[in-house]
Amino acid sequence: MKYLPIDKELFIQNRIRFVQHLKPNSLAVFTSNDIFATGADSTKPFEQHRDIFHLSGVDQEESILVIFPDSSKKSHREILFLKETNENIAIWEGEKLTKEAAFETSGIKTVYWLDQFERVFKELAYEAERIYLNQNEHLRANTEAENRNDRFNNWCRKEFPLHEYERSAPIMHAIRSVKHKIELDLMQEACNITEKGFRRILKFVKPGVMEYNIEAELMHEFLNNRSRGFAYTPIIGSGHSACVLHYIENNQECKDGEVILMDFGAEYANYSSDLTRCVPVNGRFTKRQKEVYNAVLKVKKEATKLLVPGTMLGEYHVEVGKLMESELLNLGLLDKTDIKNQDPSWPAYKKFFMHGTSHFIGLDTHDLGHWNRPIEENMVFTVEPGIYIPEENLGIRLEDDIVIQANGEPFNLMRNIPIEAEEIEDLMN
CATH class of the missing domain: 3.40.350.10 (Creatinase/prolidase N-terminal domain)
Known part of the structure; x- marks a missing residue:
């Protein structure tokens, strides 16, 4: 080991x-x-x-x-x-x-x-x-x-x-x-290694780089920090590939004007981390890309606040859906007619955000846990909303790993990993 x-x-x-x-x-x-x-x-x-x-x-x-x-x-x-x-x-x-x-x-x-x-x-x-x-x-x-x-x-x-x-x-x-303090420390180390990998590639990404080149840079950083490697098969999808939820080929060129969706995480001592970040290939988001990016980021921040002891995960996902619906209306991707005519079993927002927002994480990336019981202190969840627009070759997903706290906001194990659009642009340039 x-x-x-x-x-x-x-x-x-x-x-x-x-x-x-x-x-x-x-x-x-x-x-x-x-x-x-x-x-x-x-x-x-x-x-x-x-x-x-x-x-x-x-x-x-x-x-x-x-x-x-x-x-x-x-x-x-x-x-x-x-x-x-x-x-x-x-x-x-x-x-x-x-x-x-x-x-x-x-x-x-x-x-x-x-x-x-x-x-x-x-x-x-x-x-x-x-x-x-x-x-x-x-x-x-x-x-x-x-x-x-x-x-x-x-x-x-x-x-x-x-x-x-x-x-x-x-x-x-x-x-x-429900994680022990020692487990939380091990998960924090996995997230710290993931942070090192992300910061490494911010200065590496540019037009013409291949998706697998990015994957290789991440693996280099992980192995140098006592990680066995990726906690799960990484997703490095540029442009239209970012709209494929489980895209793992990672074999395309990253082109000028595209945004790369990177869903990856280091393991450490068998414990997983799970991060998603999106960065512009040329170092600058377009106005439209930034609008969609900030909409996803807003949903992520508001969703995180809902993760408190006693919350039922089913009810939580319904509330996150309402947050996403509002942002999609603001972006012009949905209108009031779409909402009026939607199927309650598959709401209109699902056209652009079709997966869940959170899952347990720990020794497994999709860790064990009871989905029909209230969440408790020291449980750890991902928070990962996304908006996918194939017609615009644009997929944005943002994800952090969150520890449930007895009082106050959940604790973000990835709090030091850049996520604001402007900070990412500054670091890339």
Whole structure:
């Protein structure tokens, strides 16, 4: 890992919060991700399953975490099972976690090697009444491919068919959505690295540069600051490409007179940042481009003020829609007839602003969280309104990452990243 060590107190506290949601005499199991093959002997770089990382800090393949707070053996209330390191592995892959290093990482004292798992787990399972299994229950999850977690769940149900089974996912949605102070610091670092990348490219962008040149400059800055790279596939779209919401080809020339929409963010220690900024290729917005830009910025500022504890996300998005409707009327993109004749299920503003304004962010860019519960202090959301006008080859989206505060306005993790049109022009020139 490129990132600096994380205080194990974070993972200790996360496990305490998880256990508070368990039914009596229950054990819960979390597994690491697979290493995914791409062909021949090649694999993708390993990325840890976010849930086992959240609860243990272990960032290593073939790892299993078992939590059993009511175990009769105090030493079995938290257990890590790890791939045993040896001299051969150390030579070819680098040394894996030792038992001592695993404790320093996680705060878990009981560590067994993976070859002991079945024997120890049977002992635990026979004492427990129910087992909590984990599964990806994100609303946008693609679960077609079987993974290590699925294989374990199938094995467990077959080996212990008479146990009661519960779902860990609702608990993880609840506890991962509310961030610990250490997590907020890690997310701030991811945003700080993103800021460095953005400031780097402000002096780099000019007519004739390719979208992938910008992507390369960002990656250079990220890697130089202990980031693994992009938290998600970046969108670098100039001109008409900015009107394609998930444009990721990044292979076109940035031309004089166009505006580039850049949606990117650095990861740090598995935590995501998510930024969108729009800049003029030649360093100066036209009058029309600036009008649209400032309309989006106004909606973003007003939307941010709505993110306070107790807010329901569904109601929040309705209110943001009203803000956008007003700006589109002012820009002449909508008129009163459009509003009068609109379909309530797809309001008129959706022609120019067709996506949501905010989503949870944390260990995943679209992080876990309950959409039907009031938002709470220390949840983190993006705020990202946009206006897309294909006929004008113009797409504007602006986005920051916001921490919900108990009192006062939300705290902007990207507060130091330039966003005012005039400041961007000044820095580019």
